[in-house]
Amino acid sequence: MTDTDDTTTTAAQPDDATLEDRVEAALRSVRDPAADLSVFEAGFVENVEVSEGDVRLEVDLHALDDDTGQGVIDAMLRAVDDVDGVGGVHVERASPSAEGRSSVAAFDHVVAVASAKGGVGKSTVAAHLACAFAAERDVALFDADIHGPNVPALVDAAGPIHATDEGDPMPVRRRGMDVMSVGLMEDGAPLAWRGAMAHDALSDLFENTAWENDDVLVIDLPPGTGDVVLTTLQDVHVDGVVVVTTPFHAAVSDTGRTVELFRDNDVPVLGAVVNMAEYVCDCCGEPNELFDESVDDLDAPVLAELPFTRELQGTPEPGDVPDAVADLGERTLDALDTADEVDVPDDAVDIRDLPPEERKGRVRERFESLDPGERFVLVSDRDPTPVGGFLSRLAGAPREAFDIEVRRATPSDWVLETVKVA
Structure with a gap:
């Protein structure tokens, strides 16, 4: 709660209705620093009340970290305080509400990103893919890699995690994209969760996270085919999986078995992303293959072959990703739309x-x-x-x-x- 008071009076004060219009006009000059939207467009202003020159603002800033949220409040106070006829300004933070929010079951589409091995760039692909979807869809990104939750660092999302009135955890908002990870709640501490503990924690987040978006959910799975992956397939209806591999022969071979695991669990395999397919020399501009292998034997269509570049090592922005990732996003959505179809000739x-x-x-x-x-x-x-x-x-x-x-x-x-x- 923050207050400012101005004891200066004016000779003629406008009526409350006119003053309210002027207060709202002043507030529209205050921007969300991340999304460059007005505080109204960003959904920060819940209510504006004006009575006899006193202004009460109710704001919901749970999507912002504490420092950024306080900066927005200070800017709103300054803007309203400068309006002629305002005698005092009072700001209240609204309590988060679960009304209109949804659990993971309400998403229209759920896309999992998986890999047979660690170190192939799975989380990087998951983060970039979610940001690619965010150009046209309302997207949420769920970090299910509970032992190595890297998603918050990859998309520059920070806690703390707030809760609704009912106690349900609320995702962090990143330019309109929801992000949830145990890494946002554990302050980067190493997590040594065993089977039942990991299962219960993950199931609780799947069931109770109060998402704002409900169109496409991207789940970053841990590598391999352990308890967390099987828990996800048990708790969540996954519409399709994208598998990530490098062209290294061992990775390709193991990825083939991962593809079969998902198909055996009735999850369509949308395709594979071949990461670190080549490296383009900064000096001569010539492409160089990092692995002298082929992915021709992989029983899944290749959605993209991504190069090893600094561009893909940067922080992706929701709705603003490198061209190669934007193409991957379009191909993945196309594959999602046709996941249940079989492409065969008419005379089959x-x-x-x-x-x-x-x-x-x-x-x-x-x-x-x-x-x-x-x-x-x-x-x-x-x-x-x-x-x-x-x-x-x-x-x-x-x-x-x-x-x-x-x-x-x-x-x-x-x-x-x-x-x-x-």
Whole structure:
């Protein structure tokens, strides 16, 4: 609470309605230093009351750190105090309310960012991706990496965490983007949480965090496939996951197993981000590969190959990210919109809705109608690898004569592709 008093009186004071208009006009000159919005546009002013020259302002500054919030209050006091006819100004901080706020279950879309190993840039990608989404969406960023919560430092978000009247933790606001992390509550102290403790802490944050935004939630998962990852899949309906890897062979191999884990848990894999794909020399401008490996065997579409640059090591701003990250954001949202679709040609044999006794007949009919050299594509709701043996018997050719590719397109859809041999 802050007060200023001005004992100077004026010969003729305007009526309260006119004075209120002038007070509001003065307040609109005060800006949110982070978002460059007026205090009204930023949602800081909850109420303005004017009575006989005294002004009472009710403000909600929970999204700002203490020093920035006090600076905004001081600026508001100066602006109102300079208005002719104001005899005194009183500012009250509004108590945060949970009205209109939502838990994680209310988000329209939930995107997880995962990696098989640490040190591949997963949290960096998660932070940049959330900021890319923020250009067009109301976004929240949840740091579920409870043992190494790096998100606050990556997006320059600082506590303290405030609570609603009901005691629910409220995220920190960063230029309109919600940010929640145990790192905002633990002051950077190392966290040595074991299984049950970690599970309970994470579940509590998923259920009770009073988010303001409810469009897209980006979850930065810890590396690997441990308790925290499984807890997240248990507590949250994840609409899609982005996996992050470097082109190093061990990372690519482990990422393939991570992809399968998510698909086995019915989570669509939106694609992979290949981080540190190359380094462009500052002196000569020539690109150099950091790893002499390939990601061609990774069973997921590549959404982006990000270079090792200083630009991507900087602090991303919500809605203002490097071009490569903006492109990644668009591709990820496109993949999210089509996560349940299978991209196959119109003449593919689709046996997903057929009873078992009809499946072989449909496969035989289509395969026998093809000429040698023509492509055969099958869509199934189970692994179709055994179909290769059936095709070899139909063609009267050994199984080894067929170059058969099987891929899992969604958690519940497989695609088999081959060419009919003579």
